[in-house]
Amino acid sequence: MSKILTTQLTGVLQKIQQNEEDAIEETARLLAQAAIGQGTVYFACFDEMQGIAQNALLSAEPMAKVALWTADTLLTETDRVCIFTRHANNSDALELAQQLYDAFIPFAAIACEQASNDNQLSELAYTYVSLNLRNPILPHPTKLGTRIVMPSLLAALYVYEAIKLSYDEMLVLDEDDDEEIQSPFG
Numbered sequence: 472m473s474k475i476l477t478t479q480l481t482g483v484l485q486k487i488q489q490n491e492e493d494a495i496e497e498t499a500r501l502l503a504q505a506a507i508g509q510g511t512v513y514f515a516c517f518d519e520m521q522g523i524a525q526n527a528l529l530s531a532e533p534m535a536k537v538a539l540w541t542a543d544t545l546l547t548e549t550d551r552v553c554i555f556t557r558h559a560n561n562s563d564a565l566e567l568a569q570q571l572y573d574a575f576i577p578f579a580a581i582a583c584e585q586a587s588n589d590n591q592l593s594e595l596a597y598t599y600v601s602l603n604l605r606n607p608i609l610p611h612p613t614k615l616g617t618r619i620v621m622p623s624l625l626a627a628l629y630v631y632e633a634i635k636l637s638y639d640e641m642l643v644l645d646e647d648d649d650e651e652i653q654s655p656f657g
Contacts, residue, residue, distance in 0.1 A: 480622060483604065484629050491600050495630060498579040498598040499637030502551050506536040506638070507645045510549030513540035517564050519624050520555035523631050534635055535642060546571075552578040555631075557623045559584040559592040568595040581630055583623055600634075602626040 502512045514537060516524040527534040538544075540552060552571055556564040559582040568591075571578045577597040583604040586593035593599040604623055 476620065479620075480625065483602075483622060483626055486603050487600075487626060487629060488633075490603060491630070494598055494600045495633045496637055498553070498581075498600055499634045499641060501577055501579055501598050502553060502634065503638050503641040503645075504577075505549060505551040506642055508549050510536075510547065510551060512537045513544060513546070513550060513552045514538075515540035515552055515554045515564070515567055517554075517556040517561050520557060520627055522624050523555045523627055526628065527631065527635075534638070540567075546574065546576055548576060550576060552576065553634075554578060554580040554582075554592070554596070555627050556580070556582050556592070558582060559590045561592075565592060565595075568592055571595075581627055583626075600630050602630065 504510070505512050512534070514524040514527055516522075516539075524539050527537050528539065546552070552567070554564050554568060559565075559580070561582075564580070564582075568578065568580065572595045579598040579600070580592050580596035581600045581602065582590075582592055583602045584590050584593075585601045585603065586599045588594065590599075593601075602623060604621065604626060606621075
C-alpha cells in the first residue's frame with residue numbers, strides 16, 4: 472500500500488507543479504513586497520494548515536520576516552497575508568479574506584479547490600494557489616468505492632516550500648541590489 476501512496480502523492484505534487492507554477496511565483500512576489508519593504512508577512516493558517524505556520528516559524532530554515540496572524544493583529548498597507556485553508560469555503564478564512572479585501576491589503580490564498588467564479592476566496596485573493604485536491608487519493612482496502620488519505624497539509628507544505636524558494640531568492644537579489652547601490656566603488 473505504501474507504493475500506491477507514494478505514487479499517488481507524487482502525482483498530486485506534480486499536478487500542483489504543472490498547474491500552479493505561475494501562481495506560486497506570483498505569491499512569492501506578493502509576499503516579498505512586504506519583506507523587502509517595511510512590512511511583515513503574516514501566515515493565517517486554519518485547521519490542520521496550522522502546521523504550515525509552525526514550519527515557517529520554527530523549522531531549521533524559518534521564513535524571513537514572517538509572523539503568525541491572529542485576530543488581534545493590526546495590519547498596515549505594507550503587510551501581506553498568506554491564507555492557508557483546506558477548504559476555500561472555510562468561514563473564518565472567508566471572513567479574513569473579506570476584511571483584507573475591504574482594507575486594500577493584498578493577500579494570497581492556498582486551498583484545495585480550483586479557482587473559479589464560484590470560489591469566493593479565489594475571487595477575493597490577489598493570488599490564489601489550488602492544491603487540486605477534491606477527494607481522498609487512495610482506495611480503501613476493504614470498502615469498495617471508498618477512498619482514504621486526504622493529503623491537504625502535505626500538498627500545502629509543498630506549496631509553502633515552493634513559495635519560500637522563490638521568496639528567498641527575491642530577498643537575496645534585493646540584498647545584492649542594495650549592496651551595489653551602497654557601494655562607493657560601483
